Amino acid sequence: MLAIIGGSGLTQLSTLEIARREVVRTPYGEPSGALLFGRLRERAVVFLARHGYGHTIPPHLVNYRANLWALKHVKATALISVASVGGIRDDFGPGALVVPHQIIDYTWGRKSTFFEGGDEGVHHIDFTHPYDEPLRQRILAAGMATGEHIVNGAVYAATQGPRLETAAEVDRLERDGAELVGMTGMPEAALAREIGLPYAAINVIANYAAGRGASEKGILFDSIEVVLQDAMVRVRRVLEEVCKS
Template sequence: MKLGILGGSAVSALPGLEGGHRHAQETPWGWPSDALLEGEIAGLPVVFLARHGAGHHIAPAEINYRANIAALKARGCTAVVSVAACGSFVESLPPGSLAIPDQIVDRTWGRPSSFFGGGLVAHISVADPVVTELAGHVAAAAQVWGIPHEQGGTYLAIQGPRFQTRAESRLAKAEGHSVVGMTAMPEAALCREAEMAYAIAAFVTDYDSWREEVVTTAAVMEVARANREQAGFLVQALCARLAAMPLSAAGGWAHALDEAILTPRAHWPTEAAARLRAIAPRFFA
């Protein structure tokens, strides 16, 4: 297998990377956020992409999510782990800990969230947007380094780039969400359309705004910097596990499109089908 790693504020280096080289990868949906960094970690082929670009210059709502996921697919990735920063709604996930959620609530808007369209329709199932097996490997990797973590719970995806108001934060906590971030959607849905496994490793930087303290960018980035070393160690241990125990196709992610495409083949527009070849070659090659 080949692992795609989407890095945000939580990761800036890949300890143990061997044979690293950069690759520019254009897609039918444009260019990804940055050049792809390819190599091997602990014997596992990996592709790293900085989702906010070099120097963190792309805001969450401005990311070309379709190009990012399509570029990872084009380089042969079969699974994607999002290493990101998040805020916490629960005392059991304090700053410095790791959340490995299994569900997502999407409150983003205006982000292109599907590769399909243009006369070719598919309805993908994302009832379980995170692949349990992959999330379990993330949790086991955290255990190796003694990183305090919690597997399960709900990631609330918000539009950003601003943080939440205190009322929004307290409402989210009352709704039972575990953490809040700005990038898991449409990443998770696009990975499912591209038939790649997806999991989230979200390093907690703050308690959002449901407590009395005010969340500031300076405070968040201070914790994020402290989390980066742990994020690098986590990725290294995760790669070692996946090299020894590659993912199975359990959960259906590898065949997610089998019954999802509604438009009959005879009615597939040539242009739309040609684009989709990049993310679903077994259907559109």
């Protein structure tokens, strides 16, 4: 069963034929909301809104461990994350879709592992390649099949939030090699790896990062909403195609 976590702009899947909702209790507290079970193009899918269905949970307070544990508990076999990001590269303008291949983690203070010592023990994961390559290729193939251009590969910088970055901070991220900046990619990707859940992401560029492109004088939030509304229609089309494969 494919799991989909939706971020800003994707708090629901309008084409998902919902069969039931389930509130899952976890050892790590409450997930962001009830899990929605249904079918997408005849494939069993479970959906979760990362920030809650009313978009009430900021990035640094998302209970990532509960979310991932719950999805694994209901026997999800793969997970696609959908998240909006800022574009650092010149050609990463609003509306572009990107499937990242690497992560740099700048977050702090988040519960980032299921293994905290004691009875849980200590567990080290290989995180050389943070995204599952076969799942990445399925997304890219779905983009080709639907005629949606998806950029193959980018370095995602995970920042703490909830505020956006300063122009100087984005300069630093670029020097570090980052090409996208978002707030929810970590520890989500690492937790998925810890529990053996193949994980890949579709990043929707909502705006140029601070100091880049049209955002040089500041971020225009009204325009972000318009971009996301259009882009998420295309993302849903890609997800439907993924469910056919």
